[in-house]
Amino acid sequence: MTLSVSTTQEQATRPLVASVRDLRVHFETKAGVVHAVDGITLEIRDGETLGLVGETGCGKSVTARSFIRLVPSPPGIYAGGQIDFWSNEARQAKEGPIDLLEISDKDMLRIRGDRIAMIFQDPGKALNPALSIRSQVAEVFYQHRSEEILDALGPHVPRIVRRAAKQRTTSLERLFLRFPPFRSKAAQLRSIVDELVAQALSETQIANPRKIMDSYPHELSGGMKQRVLIAQALACNPDLLIADEPTTALDVTIQARILELIAELQARLETSVLYISHDLSLVKEICDRVAVMYAGRIVETGTTQEVFANPRHPYTRGLMAAVPSATHRRGQLAAIHGNVPELIEPPPSCHFHTRCPYAVDICRSMDPDTLSVGSSHTVACFAYESRDFGMPLPTLDW
């Protein structure tokens, strides 16, 4: 199952949706400055699914949150780089990109949840425990689809109801809305939004959407909460959907359902997806291209086919060899020894050198460059950089 259906050639010529260049995100901590994202470069093309994989703490979520500027700050600092974004609208109007790190907070508010939607890693934390599912999904419609809602209300909508549809009412105005002459229009507004909410929920194939609307997050299972988040994310027809481990906490049978769902919606809306996961087998199934991240940096990118058939970076190779499979013998899994290094002000070096069986002196004292090793396959490792280093090319068997 692949989320989108397209060939490699097609993809390379597809227009860009987002381009991340040399992004750096740091955290000020007592122990020093953590370089959580340490200069990464990525491209997401129209309609494709890009997988971002890597071990825990390597900076996947921080990267994702940077797109919508939701890295907690302080302690977070956007220390450099840019994230260019082309909305479908801008592209059709032949406009240039906007830099998501530079635009005003007000502009960001308009993009977030509207042009770029995000499904957060922890569905429990992303929903407000005190509000019903109805009001949490309705909120998305009020924020991003108020014009449509007003159209559906017909002509002669009183100003106060217009304000209600945009959620701009004061508490006094809300009191007025309960009485004639506004009451009937306000009720109509509510029923239109209810209908939209029910429809969005039923698209995620949740059982009994009308009943779910009246429940609160604690009454729902993890899989159901995740579907509510997906309904919210897709309610606004985003151009880019960022899914941060949306299925990690779920059972495989439910995970497969949710992925089918994202695939259906993606096919219908032609949304581009940045899919974050630490599960290589999963990424192999659903992504067009993959970026492998290690300790704040991208170490390898390419089409899923290229990267899985011919992984180049020693870390990618190690990861793949560590996934238990039918061909492994018990006790003979290839383990990557050691642990992820501290990211506090790392000196110039390949961040993987502490665990890499091929490391030589140069790896400990210089940053490797990102090299092209195929039409759309890149790797950041000295072994590919120059024969002068006299390093053997990493082999497949760890």
Place this chain on the structure above:
Amino acid sequence: MTTSIAGLGTQEKTTAGRAVISLRGVEKHFPIKEGAMQRVAGHVRAVDGVTFDIRPGETVGLVGESGCGKTTLGRCISGLVPPSGGKIYFRLTDADAATLDDIDATPDDRRTKEQLAQLQRIDADHRIDQLGGKAFRAYRRNCQVVFQDSFSSLNPRQLVKDTVGRPLRIWKEASGQELTERVVSLLESVGLGRQHLYRFPHQFSGGQRQRISIARALALDPEFIVLDEPTSALDVSVQAQILNLLHELQQKRGLTYMFISHDLGVVRLMSDRIAVMYLGKVAEQGTAIELFESPRHPYTEALLAANPDINAETSEMKGLRGAVPDPANPPEGCRFHTRCPVATPICGWEVDDAVAWLGTHETILAGLTGVERRSNFDATLAFGDAAAAAAVGHQVENGDIPASMKAALESFSTDGNKVTLTFNPEGPVELEDVGGGHLTACVLHTSRRHRI
């Protein structure tokens, strides 16, 4: 096994002809309490009749979806919670197992004095909730657990030396310098060392904390360890280290494992035999090869189909439709029938299924005013008016009702504003042998097959 109890610190040597753990119809039902009076309103049937053996030196894998009762079963086996029904035996000999089979087959009032005496002896020597003195101590030492969450299972205020050394101190195995040396050698056996003795859990990575949990479980040189998702919280690279370590320890120390996980790849790699659990019951059990290469139960097939495989050229990743049923009120017949893609008319269709199906048609159930339920298979639905009842009748006659649900209807009638549904009642589907110890609980493969 001879009836003598292993001395402290020595390992039971005679392992032939006995199981390490024998489960016989084990149940664990948790009461659901309601209101200020904490009245018991029902029971969550977390484990609902599980029977299998774990033999010396083998690894039995336990897989299934979240909430199916894996952890609860593991906790029952390791004595952390008492089962609410059934029996768990430790080191039951095959001879005693046969005796128990005989006694179980004899009705209570027909048991001979001799049988009763034997029952008492076997229970006192082997049944974990009735073990006396020495036998209980032997069980306690020899049965250890490693939990999924190494964060909450290690005391944050205890140094590694105290955490790992604690069992040795409690059992008065060692003290002072000797204790320290024993802890060091335990740490070394899991790939840590002397330099880690005086650190706190938070100073370690997830993989290292899991190693500490394993070292603690090894302290008393146990025979058997329940591993409850020991690597679920870890990255693949670290998971590989821990899985290799567990295998190495098993080889060196002749350990027996029960390996709980929801990761099929991991369970396949680590297990000799596997039990697949669904809603508190075992749906299928057999060798790892049997289950992965010729699964018989549709639930096992569904799990395999949904599992992404890094080696497969392309796989489908098919999901299961429908929600996981409530374990407090499990479905009749085969518990999987509400989600089974190949369910037959004899799988236990019941009133709830009809109501759930009608519920997928937005408006049909809107007029429902009452339900008179005579049993799970037989009920009368009352509607506000005759038209609403007729609409339901029309749906059942001509709508998109699943064919096997329709075939399971014994009778169906509409009378004014009432609709009466009666399904053919079906009992639970139990495990049956489908060849060479491969057991499955699905009517497609078992003795009820001729009725389909």
